[in-house]
Amino acid sequence: MKQEYLARTGIIAVILGVISLLLWGNSSRSTHLVLSGSMPEHGGWQPGVIKAQAGEPLQLRLTSNDVVHGFAIGQMEETEAEVLPGKFTEVSITFHEPGHYTYYCTRWCGPNHWRMRGTIEVEGEDLPVDSEKIPLYHQLGIDIDADHKASMIPSEKPSSYRGELDSSYLPEGFFEQADYYGASPADLFQKLRKENSLTSLSDKDIWDMVAAFYWSNTSNADLLVGQQLYTENCAACHGLSGQGDGVFSESEEYLSNPTDFSDPKMMLGANSALLQGKIIRGGMGTGMPYWGTIFTEDQTWSLVNYIWTFQFEFPFEN
Secondary structure (H helix, E strand, O other), X not given: OHHHHHHHHHHHHHHHHHHHHHHHHHHHHHOOEEEXXXXXXXXOEEOOEEEEEOOOEEXXXXXXXXXXXXXXXXXXXXXXXXXXXXXXXXXXXXXXXXXXXXEEOOOOOOOOHHHOEEEEEEEOOOOOOOHXXXXXXXXXXXXXXXXXXXXXXXXXXOEHHHHHHOHHHXXXXXXXXHHHHHOOHHHHHHXXXXXXXXXXXXXXXXXXXXXXXXXXXXXXXXHXXXXXXXXXXXXXXXXXXXXXXXXXXXXXXOOOOOOOOOOHHHHOOOOHHHHHHXXXXXXXXXXXXXXXXXXXXXXXXXXXXXXXXXOOEOOOOO
């Protein structure tokens, strides 16, 4: 009798334990906000705006209603997760600073892929505005929507290989760091062309020196970062060769053709701060999305440096 009593007690304890685990599991899951993803034309992320508190974990359960999507929060690489149809992926994110954060899809799911974004509003004690976070184009007063076509272009693609051979002609300290950000390649060409010590050099030689100057402001490692960012986020519209002929370049969503980065007339009149501004803010009225809340400051400059490879020959090994 005693053995039977103990057996029944044990079974009841097991049952109660299972029930407790199920209730605990349901309770813990109830603290997770469900975020579902659909292709943008079918609604995108729902909900589109999420509230969170700085310093407290945000618990999310991610799922897809159609195809495989990817989830990530801009400037927070550790947040990337795969989102599968009909399944749940649980993630926990803690924001240490208040502000607005952009979450987005990392998988190309169609021509409207870039529209698959949402906002996380993180509340907390307000922080002072950091002047360094103000985009450089804004600090320099550059109108990134103004026409910036070059008044002169080289007869062939300038080469930093050849330009390095002519660097001995330059007076010490001729180029300033500000020239890389605020001056266009065409501006630098004119600056060099006016230098008395360079009168014996041809226009081709001068353009090669411009290419060498741009190479001196980057590195192979930096260009590899930019290349990866470009391939994953830009090539679908601008094309792998930068000619504006990506697979989605003719989508009805774009009000103008994607920029042809291989066009010297279009590019050599621009400067690096302008290009970074376009990346950060997006192309107003063109259909190009903004990336300022997606990429870090360093990533935007790596991308700018890589874009210059469509105009200049660098000793870039990939």
